[in-house]
Amino acid sequence: xxxxxxxxxxxxxxxxxxxxxxxxxxxxxxxxxxxxxxxxxxxxxxxxxxxxxxxxxxxxxxxxxxxxxxxxxxxxxxxxxxxxxxxxxxxxxxxxxxxxxxxxxxxxxxxxxxxxxxxxxxxxxxxxxxxxxxxxxxxxxxxxxxxxxxxxxxxxxxxxxxxxxxxxxxxxxxxxxxxxxxxxxxxxxxxxxxxxxxxxxxxxxxxxxxxxxxxxxxxxxxxxxxxxxxxxxxxxxxxxxxxxxxxxxxxxxxxxxxxxxxxxxxxxxxxxxxxxxxxxxxxxxxxxxxxxxxxxxxxxxxxxxxxxxxxxxxxxxxxxxxxxxxxxxxxxxxxxxxxxxxxxxxxxxxxxxxxxxxxxxxxxxxxxxxxxxxxxxxxx
Numbered sequence: 001x002x003x004x005x006x007x008x009x010x011x012x013x014x015x016x017x018x019x020x021x022x023x024x025x026x027x028x029x030x031x032x033x034x035x036x037x038x039x040x041x042x043x044x045x046x047x048x049x050x051x052x053x054x055x056x057x058x059x060x061x062x063x064x065x066x067x068x069x070x071x072x073x074x075x076x077x078x079x080x081x082x083x084x085x086x087x088x089x090x091x092x093x094x095x096x097x098x099x100x101x102x103x104x105x106x107x108x109x110x111x112x113x114x115x116x117x118x119x120x121x122x123x124x125x126x127x128x129x130x131x132x133x134x135x136x137x138x139x140x141x142x143x144x145x146x147x148x149x150x151x152x153x154x155x156x157x158x159x160x161x162x163x164x165x166x167x168x169x170x171x172x173x174x175x176x177x178x179x180x181x182x183x184x185x186x187x188x189x190x191x192x193x194x195x196x197x198x199x200x201x202x203x204x205x206x207x208x209x210x211x212x213x214x215x216x217x218x219x220x221x222x223x224x225x226x227x228x229x230x231x232x233x234x235x236x237x238x239x240x241x242x243x244x245x246x247x248x249x250x251x252x253x254x255x256x257x258x259x260x261x262x263x264x265x266x267x268x269x270x271x272x273x274x275x276x277x278x279x280x281x282x283x284x285x286x287x288x289x290x291x292x293x294x295x296x297x298x299x300x301x302x303x304x305x306x307x308x309x310x311x312x313x314x315x316x317x318x319x320x321x322x323x324x325x326x327x328x329x330x331x332x333x334x335x336x337x338x339x340x341x342x343x344x345x346x347x348x349x350x351x352x353x354x355x356x357x358x359x360x361x362x363x364x365x366x367x368x369x370x371x372x373x374x375x376x377x378x379x380x
Contacts, residue, residue: 012117015162021064028103032060036100047095048088055081056098063103066110071119074107075126082129089137105154112158120155127151172344179348182292198223254287255279255315255322258294262313268302269311269328277317286373289353290315290324293346297326297369300342305330305367317375321355326369327362346371 036056040049059077066073081097081104088095111123134144202223205215256279262271273294282290294313301311308330316323343359346369350357355373362368 006121009117009120012120014116014119015114018067018114020068025064029060029063032063032100032103033057036060036098039098039100043098046098047093048084051084051087052095052097055084056101059101059104059107063106066107067114070107070110070115071122071126074111074123077104077107078126078130082133085130085133085137089133094137105150108151108155109158112155112160113162114158123155175342175345176348179345180352182349198227253291254284255282255290256287257291258313258315261295261298269305269308269330271298271311271313273313273315275315277315277322278319279315279317279322282317282322282375286322286353286375289349289373290322290371292349293324293369293371294326296342296346300369301326301328301330301367307331308366319375321372321374324369324371324373327366329366331365343369 036053040046040053040056043049046052058080062073062076081101084097085095108123108127111120115123131144131148134147205223256275259273259275262273294315298311298313301308305311305328308328311326311328314323314325314327346359347357350371350373353373355371357369357371359369360367
């Protein structure tokens with residue numbers, strides 16, 4: 001291993017979500033203790049029976065803390081075993097320990113999965129001790145090399161799981177950031193519309209000031225309304241804005257554009273759109289969010305719903321909120337996952353506008369997506 005690789009491992013931080021003992025850890029300890037006691041009682045070829053049982057029980061006792069303190073747990077378990085191995089070597093006794101002690105492979109896995117770079121390298125040094133003692137004791141080279149390979153494999157599996165979760169978390173954060181940026185662009189377009197209306201009305205008021213003073217009051221009322229709405233949209237935009245890329249110049253879609261999603265049905269389930277209730281005076285940001293959520297839900301259904309023949313999109317406007325539901329009739333699977341990035345994006349967009357979101361399987365089969373947004377679309 002090169003110096004640069006060692007430095008990279010050395011600087012690796014610990015996994016932040018590591019936790020302490022769980023109920024299943026104590027269940028594992030109970031199973032290991034029972035298996036070790038039974039093996040120690042029935043094996044006739046076991047050298048140093050009591051010492052072997054003590055090594056197994058000690059290693060089992062530290063398992064619940066393998067996530068919080070992987071290096072300490074490894075040093076304790078392997079250290080006890082190495083001490084007995086060294087004593088056996090000094091006494092010219094061939095000591096192998098209990099077969100139950102294979103559960104100790106959870107420790108290199110935990111080092112790779114939860115430990116910092118310093119703990120991983122320290123754990124490698126700890127495991128080198130019994131390997132060296134086995135070589136000194138004259139164990140076959142194949143067994144020594146095989147043991148090293150198994151330990152490295154366990155650690156590699158832990159590291160693979162670790163970096164897979166890190167990659168998934170980064171993708172999820174990226175999805176949320178894209179939704180914030182898209183919403184910010186849409187809010188920017190809305191604010192620009194209001195400001196343009198204010199400018200036009202101000203010009204009209206200046207033109208009417210000399211000929212029809214009474215009409216100026218109406219113009220000022222329109223300006224006040226447009227300015228208030230622009231201010232609220234600006235506040236929403238500030239709450240949702242994150243680092244963004246170049247603005248998207250495509251026209252902003254609204255709630256009535258959802259009907260277009262049912263047109264030109266190609267391969268996959270047929271899409272049906274139903275619009276009802278008061279939908280004419282929705283905030284542009286709310287209409288755009290409803291369109292994006294419906295679009296993403298339909299895409300998920302077409303990609304993931306197994307044996308689905310239809311997708312139904314319903315949008316119902318009420319006095320204070322508007323509800324969007326997307327249902328498919330798939331069987332044997334779902335159109336998404338509560339951990340999927342598409343679902344995460346829909347949930348993030350709904351949350352930013354102060355709404356509620358849910359996605360999950362329907363009782364009668366298929367998948368349901370429901371988003372409820374306030375008509376005013378006040379971002380959190």
